[in-house]
Amino acid sequence: MRNKLQIGILGATGMVGQRFIQLLENHPWFEITWLAASDRSSGKRYEDAAKWRLDTTCPERIAKMVISPADPAGAPKIIFAALDTDIARELEPRFAAAGCAVVSNSSAFRMHPNVPLVIPEVNADHLHLIEDQSWRRESGGYIVTNPNCSAIGLVMALKPIEERFGIEQIFVTTMQAVSGAGHPGVPSMDILGNVVPFIRNEEEKMQEETLKLLGQLQGDQIVPLAARMSAHCNRVAVEDGHTESVSIKLGNKLGRPVTREEMLAAWAEFQPLAGQDLPTAPKQPVEWIALEDRPQPRLDKNRGNGMAASVGRLRPCGLLDWKFTVLSHNTIRGAAGAAIVNAELLLSLGKLEPVAVAALRA
Amino acid sequence: MRNKLQIGILGATGMVGQRFIQLLENHPWFEITWLAASDRSSGKRYEDAAKWRLDTTCPERIAKMVISPADPAGAPKIIFAALDTDIARELEPRFAAAGCAVVSNSSAFRMHPNVPLVIPEVNADHLHLIEDQSWRRESGGYIVTNPNCSAIGLVMALKPIEERFGIEQIFVTTMQAVSGAGHPGVPSMDILGNVVPFIRNEEEKMQEETLKLLGQLQGDQIVPLAARMSAHCNRVAVEDGHTESVSIKLGNKLGRPVTREEMLAAWAEFQPLAGQDLPTAPKQPVEWIALEDRPQPRLDKNRGNGMAASVGRLRPCGLLDWKFTVLSHNTIRGAAGAAIVNAELLLSLGKLEPVAVAALRA
């Protein structure tokens, strides 16, 4: 246990907070030493405040931990944040101002010009933005965010394509799992035997985040990818795993049409973190599944321990160039796991030590 | 009961056959007098051969009827056909050759150049094609088809748009109910908590049927709509009702951009069968639902007694012009009901009497 960095979780009782706990149990670099939640939960033992909803049991040590107030005083310097947007907007800056590295899953600051929105395999260089955050200069603290659960799998599948061939147009229809809405979230009366063709703000977030993630760091700012995009977002009766039907028009980087083999090779050879040994990063970030009816959420969401994006059904599109299906686990790769691998990247880049060195156990 | 036309059902024991029976019970113009199914069922009482899967009870009179061999001898002259494609390909011509009006839900002959693929509200004039069928000239018989369950709701929503503004590009992602695959159809292990992003041949059928349905009758042939189209077809855990996310690029018939109000008016004023009094045709073929999260299969599939297409969520598309959601009941409007309203149209046009007059009860 020695030498692990102490971390805290803001919003520890919700669905994403529970995933943080599940995924950080036995993490080689981080150790949970602080849990915070709403005032209602503060002072209670975790097991009394949280209704654990995962299919592994809550670690005994965590179950007995007492929940702290959501205040930087007494918190460790590395904070995983799983807060609702409104609360995140207020609390995350307070922790950053107090010198914490806030690794956030919330949407509150994702589109802020100084806040990096990062997928390590896609745009690690965007982390440079933290140096422009005023908190960083004043206290060493900062905010780093990961994307919306619907954007992350799509962007992982698009990145190697964009790099090699360029992307000019993106069409995507999502079929999203209910866990993305937390608990209680979607009422069962609304989704059993049903499809809900609307998720508030989801299409807008998905569109703008995708273009920022695929954008270029130029000086101190991100220039979004100059592609046009349209998203249709739907909720379906699936517990975990967002499935997306995607069509894309490629750019002309090659100066000629792209073959199916080249598309598959772009995915197969996409190994941007090779050699970095981030513990939570999947070996194969984009997994191609050759079977004609895959990926499927029930069967494929756990590939790469829930951290890979699965792609399948690549075929020509009657309108754009290619169409395919992409799937990713919405509360692992799309939420808690995304933040954890962001923190691992920050540590490997030396961005956590300044904030956390005091927290290191001797 | 007098003066009703006698009709028969080919493939009476399957899911679509059951819908025929349900929808024709108490039909003012037609009376079921003959049921046929596979050799295995022939000679049995209907209740012993069919596993009734609808949530209304099987009419007592039908339950006691004995299933006939699938042979034109002894069959009435109006036949509703709900056969698997391979069997339809063999049997439907035999009934047409024997002088029957075969009103078919099968895909076997939908794309045949001489076979009309018809939605009464959309392309009633395509029925002219039957006059070119050799059976028609020789025996009076013919084959008329209705489209695939995934195409019909889409085409109903597109027709008034195409008429007023033109359509150049069509993007659609379907989320299709399991009843479309019949019984046993989709194994529960495949769809509970899951999405299957593949339905064999569905995308191809949906694309080519849509363009034929929206095409023009020129002389003796149909010129398909000159639009480009791309379909993504998915199966979801819904019992009945296909939901579709649609984006379209309009034509330039107006010479200027089309407003939201004009789009809504096109749907609201779409009344192509007004005054015809076809018993199964819905008063409002395309129902606009103003609520932000609709249509939904569980709540809206039965609009217009399952014969209307519901549309909602009209909004600008980042790639094409407009996007929206369309929903229709896949085994009523998308199968049995589609064939019944086709037969009603045929009767109103005088195309059934020549074949059926001998079958009229005195």
Added chain:
Amino acid sequence: MRNKLQIGILGATGMVGQRFIQLLENHPWFEITWLAASDRSSGKRYEDAAKWRLDTTCPERIAKMVISPADPAGAPKIIFAALDTDIARELEPRFAAAGCAVVSNSSAFRMHPNVPLVIPEVNADHLHLIEDQSWRRESGGYIVTNPNCSAIGLVMALKPIEERFGIEQIFVTTMQAVSGAGHPGVPSMDILGNVVPFIRNEEEKMQEETLKLLGQLQGDQIVPLAARMSAHCNRVAVEDGHTESVSIKLGNKLGRPVTREEMLAAWAEFQPLAGQDLPTAPKQPVEWIALEDRPQPRLDKNRGNGMAASVGRLRPCGLLDWKFTVLSHNTIRGAAGAAIVNAELLLSLGKLEPVAVAALRA
């Protein structure tokens, strides 16, 4: 419309309130003229206050009605109440004290010694209890209740058995639909692909209500059936329709074992309301389904327009005498429909006129 009795609905925006509206549209005796809900909804149009969740559209007239405060002033004299227990405990007596006939679906007063808990087919004579209510004597008002959604189907199936043969022991395991918990009710994360073996207070309510319903009116009080009973209540991923596995030990009224034919005859011949013409009462209150794998909620919940209890799978029990499956629609027969048929019974017994005559339209 003339001569219909004016009725009001307390708790009109919830799931059961919506069912009241759906079932009372076109009712021959009653006309909705007043809707009340929580303070938050009061003053709004119904369509703006309620999220309509049924698969028929909300009647246009109702959608435009303005919601009244939940106060007897201005309310009609016949009130259907669909309130949460705590609120019912406070509000229902206020309406009864103001001279209203409160026909309630709430559990608040079901077990009160002076309040009849009634199923018209089972224990219409229990209505006598209202004469002992102080409100009745003072203002003419009273409270009548219908049972819990899990008890009603069971009791309907048991009543004819109890009458003919006696019942000494009852064992029941329920598999209950999510609509019984209202909206939002059961979170989708809790029930998709799952069974929840607990519904708060449900087993207790089911046990005590069953014995009161099957009890005898003796003088001014109900003597519960002297049977022993054990209920296991589970929630399953079903939208509507409670399925129950039942085992019973019969009494010895016949002095000999009861045959299967006698059991079936008891159900078939159970016609306690014959000749009374209550509009919402089903012709066959207990429907026997001979198929080996029925009843099933998806296929059988709507029998008798959702007002019948379906029974099937009668077979000897290894512990008690007989076992079978019973099914009933939990928000029709188990809630709104139960109250409506109670009101119809009250009207036919002359118990509504004293309270409602002033409300009659000329």
Added chain:
Amino acid sequence: MRNKLQIGILGATGMVGQRFIQLLENHPWFEITWLAASDRSSGKRYEDAAKWRLDTTCPERIAKMVISPADPAGAPKIIFAALDTDIARELEPRFAAAGCAVVSNSSAFRMHPNVPLVIPEVNADHLHLIEDQSWRRESGGYIVTNPNCSAIGLVMALKPIEERFGIEQIFVTTMQAVSGAGHPGVPSMDILGNVVPFIRNEEEKMQEETLKLLGQLQGDQIVPLAARMSAHCNRVAVEDGHTESVSIKLGNKLGRPVTREEMLAAWAEFQPLAGQDLPTAPKQPVEWIALEDRPQPRLDKNRGNGMAASVGRLRPCGLLDWKFTVLSHNTIRGAAGAAIVNAELLLSLGKLEPVAVAALRA
């Protein structure tokens, strides 16, 4: 890999066959060297013959293995059998006659007087029966079976109760997952939003197997437990995990009523395999969950790596003594895992060496 025993799988392509492969990958004692399936699959590579339906990927080595004919010639001497009953009835004796230890999940021989029906934690001594099998005497081969998926969790929960207090009556209602019926198994049209209150032969199997499992080995035969039992078996829309509502009447071994604490202690202290180190046996065979609404299949089926039975909701029963809920994973503890732990027990008892020694790698 050296010194592992070579095993074969009969019926390797089905759902239980796939579970065998999944659970035996990395098994410390056994190594799959032979796969057999129907004639249709024989000669194909496993990946081409099987539609893999588990949410982990099929091991690469297995995917490339060629499927053998279902014939003892060339098969290893330890065979896990996952065959349909009719085929098992024919094939299993042929393998036993050829000297194989057939560790079977089929129901074909479970109730045969000479065939042990075994759960290692419950009735390991019943294995003595194999010595009376004629195959054993002639070739060394034999058949050992594990119980039906619905019986196994129940029996594990009952065994410690029976041992300490005795059991006289057993009531159980099951809510069984669809995976128990294999693939394609239950049609999705039958189970979405539904409950099916019938599983062919399931109640009979569950009843007779439970009493045999809890029975006593007396000389060369099993005397079933002298308890009365009644089972209601239902299918629900759950992928994996059978949930059961149980009521029991205890015996009088203590001469006084049994307390709740004694019941809980019986489960907590049930450690019949302590010290035996069977790799697949769970440390805590019966896991008590104190939460009021558990166990639930989605959350608890994987306890003890899917090999534990979970119990919860212990409370007094209005008819018998106690009632509770039990849950177990139907294709792990209820099928493939049950057979594997049976084989581990056989090995630890020295019953595999005589048949398998020739198969040992040097």
